[in-house]
Amino acid sequence: MGFSKKQHLQQNIDALRIAFKLEKENRKATVDERLLMMQYSGFGGLKFLLNPIENEIDINNWRKTEHDLFPITQELHQLLKENSEDEKQYCRYVDNIKSSVLTAFYTPPQVIDAISATLRESGLNIDKFLEPSAGIGSFIQSFSENQQSVTTYEKDLLTGKILKQLYPDSNIRISGFEEIPEKEQNSYDAIASNIPFGDTSVGN
Structure with a gap:
């Protein structure tokens, strides 16, 4: 099975959602939550995350072959916004993601x-x-x-x-x-x- 950008990103989103939830609830992960978080693999290779995402019209600046990734990228940004204390923290999260697109490849x-x-x-x-x-x-x-x-x-x-x-x-x-x-x-x-x-x- 080939590399699926959408699946890769969805697994990361699911893992981050759990991590944010655990942080808010101040508790340890269950076995199932831990297994889902272990699917997290960073954002290496997901270059479409560098594309503009602020407005719906931004999809016109994306490659047509990656239009199906626009909604899930919006989902990622919404998750980050909902779990940021302020705009500054949200921007730090986004900057980290953009930097890791070129560097985050985990060792087997x-x-x-x-x-x-x-x-x-x-x-x-x-x-x-x-x-x-x-x-x-x-x-x-x-x-x-x-x-x-x-x-x-x-x-x-x-x-x-x-x-x-x-x-x-x-x-x-x-x-x-x-x-x-x-x-x-x-x-x-x-x-x-x-x-x-x-x-x-x-x-x-």
Whole structure:
């Protein structure tokens, strides 16, 4: 089955809707809610999200082949507006999405499990593990199972919300890795990540 932009975006919307709801209700996710949030995969490759969306007439500026994606993109923006404290926060969410269109491609779990297994089999004593660009936390899942202390950074605001709801008991920081406190530098036993290298910044 090929890549479906509409399905990809719908899964992200559903996951974000749950994360916003959990945040408002101040509770942990149910098993079913957690499974739905784990379908979140960021907005990488969804370039149509860069198109104008403010008015119905904006659809005329979209490719005809992507007109069917206009309503679901409106749904995304409506969700963000309903869950933003003000216009400034809404704009920050939108800016994050636009930046992540070019950078958000998550590492397959099989790759992460292989990295985790290799580190364990190396004989290294890993008590403290750092993930500088966490995504939805596959490294947390892999290393937490072995009782290591895991600290993660995720700069994208929306991905960070999902991450915090998936792993509410983990040390998750929604900020850039460059903000790590000086006292923590050189204090981790292992660092592993699949950072989206490039010259595109993720806004705050």
